Amino acid sequence: MKNVTxxxxxxxxxxxxxxxxxxxxxxxxxxxxxDTSRRISFIPLxxxxxxxxxxxxxGAIFITSFYTSKTDTITRSSAINGIITFTTKSQxxxxxxxxxxxxxxxxxxxxxxxxxxxxxxxxxxxxxxxKADEDPLGxxxxxxxxxxxxxxGKSIYAGINAGYENYSYKDKEPGGLYGAEKIYxxxxxxxxxxxxxxxxxxxxxxxxxxxxxxxxLNYSYAPHLMGSGNFTGSLIRADFRQFNELSPETSLGxxxxxxxxxxxxxxxxxxxxxxxxxxxxGYYTGRYRDQNLLTAHAELRWHFMTRFGLAGFAGTGSVFxxxxxxxxxxxxxYGAGIRYFLDPARGLTLRMDYAVGEKRPQExxxxxxxxxxxxxx
Numbered sequence: 001m002k003n004v005t006x007x008x009x010x011x012x013x014x015x016x017x018x019x020x021x022x023x024x025x026x027x028x029x030x031x032x033x034x035d036t037s038r039r040i041s042f043i044p045l046x047x048x049x050x051x052x053x054x055x056x057x058x059g060a061i062f063i064t065s066f067y068t069s070k071t072d073t074i075t076r077s078s079a080i081n082g083i084i085t086f087t088t089k090s091q092x093x094x095x096x097x098x099x100x101x102x103x104x105x106x107x108x109x110x111x112x113x114x115x116x117x118x119x120x121x122x123x124x125x126x127x128x129x130x131k132a133d134e135d136p137l138g139x140x141x142x143x144x145x146x147x148x149x150x151x152x153g154k155s156i157y158a159g160i161n162a163g164y165e166n167y168s169y170k171d172k173e174p175g176g177l178y179g180a181e182k183i184y185x186x187x188x189x190x191x192x193x194x195x196x197x198x199x200x201x202x203x204x205x206x207x208x209x210x211x212x213x214x215x216x217l218n219y220s221y222a223p224h225l226m227g228s229g230n231f232t233g234s235l236i237r238a239d240f241r242q243f244n245e246l247s248p249e250t251s252l253g254x255x256x257x258x259x260x261x262x263x264x265x266x267x268x269x270x271x272x273x274x275x276x277x278x279x280x281x282g283y284y285t286g287r288y289r290d291q292n293l294l295t296a297h298a299e300l301r302w303h304f305m306t307r308f309g310l311a312g313f314a315g316t317g318s319v320f321x322x323x324x325x326x327x328x329x330x331x332x333x334y335g336a337g338i339r340y341f342l343d344p345a346r347g348l349t350l351r352m353d354y355a356v357g358e359k360r361p362q363e364x365x366x367x368x369x370x371x372x373x374x375x376x377x
Contacts, residue, residue, distance in 0.1 A: 041065040043342055045350075047085055053119045053136060059085030059093075063373060065346050069103035076101040076206045077346045081373060092117050101206070108157065111146040120286060122178050125268060127288050127319050127329055131363045135176035140188075142166045149199060159197035161220065166190045167269045185267025189230045195220030203243065208347030208375060210251035210301070214241040222263075231270055233263015241377050251301050255377040257317075259293040266291060272319060274331070275357075277370040278377065280317045282333040282355030284366070290319035299376065301339070309339035311351070313376070331358045337370075349375060 042064050049057040064080040078100045085093045093116050100109040117140045123129035142165070149159030168188035171178050178186070196219055203212035216239045224232040238258040245251050257279055259272040272293035275283025279295050295317030303309040314334040318325070335355030342348045350373060357366035 038067045038070045041343055041346070041348075043348075047083065049085070053089075054091055055088035057085050057087045057091075057093075059083065061373070063342065063348060065343060065348055068101060072103050074105065075103050076105055077348075079348075091119070099206075104151075106151045108149040108159075109147070112143065114141070114143045116141050119172065121284065123287050124177055124181060125183070125271065126290055127274075127331070129288060131360070133177040135178045136172045137178060138170035138172050140168045147197065149197065155200055155202040157197075157199040157201060159199060160195070161197060161218065162192075162194045163220070164190070164192050165270075167267075169269075183268050184265050185231075185269055188269070189267055190226045191222050191231045191270065192225055193220040193222040193235060195235070203241075205347050208301075208303070208341075208349055209241070209243045209253065211243050211245040213243070215239070231263060231265070231267050233261065233266070235270075236260045236262070239377075249303050253299045253301065253377065255295075255297045255299075255315075257293070257295045257297075261291055262322075274317060274319050275368070277353070277372040280315065280331070280333050280357070281313070281335060281353055281370060281376065282357035282366055282368045283331070284368070287366070288319050288331075291321050292325070293317065293319050294325065297333075297377070303339070303341075306344050307341050309341070309349075310336070311339060311353070312336045313353075313355075333357050349373070351375065 043062065045061045045063075047057075047059045047061050051057070061083045062081070066078055067075055068078055069075045080096070080098045082096045083093065084095075094114065096113045098109065098111055102108075119136055119138050122135045122137050123131075123133055143163065144165075145161065145163040147159055147161040149157040152158050166188075167185075167190075169186065198217045200213065200215045203209045203214050216237070218237045220235045222231050222233055222235070236259070238256075240254075240256045242254045243251055244253075261270055261272065268289065271289040271291060273286045274280050274288040274293060274295070276285045279293075279297075295315060297313060297315030299311055299313040301309060301311045313336070314332075316330045316332055318329045318331055320326070320329065333355055335353055337351050337353030340350045340352075342350055350371070353368075353370045353372075353376075355368045355370070357368070359365035
């Protein structure tokens with residue numbers, strides 16, 4: 001099975017023969033002007049993708065942006081984003097992500113609801129898996145997360161979070177690595193967790209950030225409520241970001257990300273994974289997974305036109321077991337991308353990135369092409 005996915009998100013400007021409607025769409029998506037009215041913005045986009053394991057995937061993406069206060073200019077932009085797609089091989093994907101800032105940014109509420117019935121490729125556990133061991137699995141997952149944060153000091157927030165996750169798997173081609181290896185959580189499982197967060201956030205904006213700092217520390221605990229065979233233990237995450245404005249059009253951002261899972265009988269589906277459209281672009285999500293993950297990135301951004309920008313990025317990272325971190329095992333990633341500003345005034349971007357990863361012996365160099373909403377960090 002080829003591990004190649006071509007994703008296209010198209011803005012269709014000629015859906016109607018009505019000249020007036022076409023002009024309105026052209027003005028909305030291609031105009032060099034910026035709407036600063038602070039009114040509700042709703043942007044629907046068709047989504048089309050193709051992969052050998054899914055066939056043709058079709059659906060829609062929508063971005064709803066608004067302000068909870070139209071008079072308080074320091075209040076950050078809130079958003080509710082969603083995606084719904086279906087494939088010709090009877091698979092589906094549904095995601096809904098609210099991100100709400102109250103007036104004066106005193107409270108921040110966020111979360112996600114996701115249902116996904118999609119295949120993926122399993123390569124084993126660790127930082128040195130092999131392409132030749134690729135084993136296709138069927139996956140069905142349901143995840144619900146919610147976070148609430150309160151401003152308790154200048155740029156300082158305290159928060160609580162909770163989540164529920166349910167996974168099930170099916171070996172699509174028995175006889176491969178998945179069936180042969182001793183892997184905990186092969187049939188799937190459930191996890192319910194609650195946690196606390198501490199956040200420092202001095203960013204000038206929560207969308208296209210050009211200056212300021214962000215640090216989020218989160219500890220979550222999954223108690224023994226789901227029964228035997230399900231995860232009980234701790235999940236810890238740290239996310240640090242620093243942005244420096246080099247000129248009115250150019251900024252430099254840095255990001256350090258750490259994740260760990262601690263407990264007995266760690267299910268493979270909860271292990272931190274190296275590679276996605278945000279962390280370590282260029283690697284297939286799940287190609288490398290283990291108990292801990294540590295990554296560091298830098299990204300140079302150039303917003304040279306009202307609607308368009310460019311970015312170049314580089315980073316390194318690794319997954320590892322407790323007490324087994326090694327600088328020699330750090331993997332590289334680098335690449336570049338184009339930014340299209342769906343809403344320049346609010347910093348809402350559609351990004352297209354091409355990233356390159358490591359080249360392992362007797363394998364092609366790992367690469368990835370991404371079309372995604374919002375910045376990677």
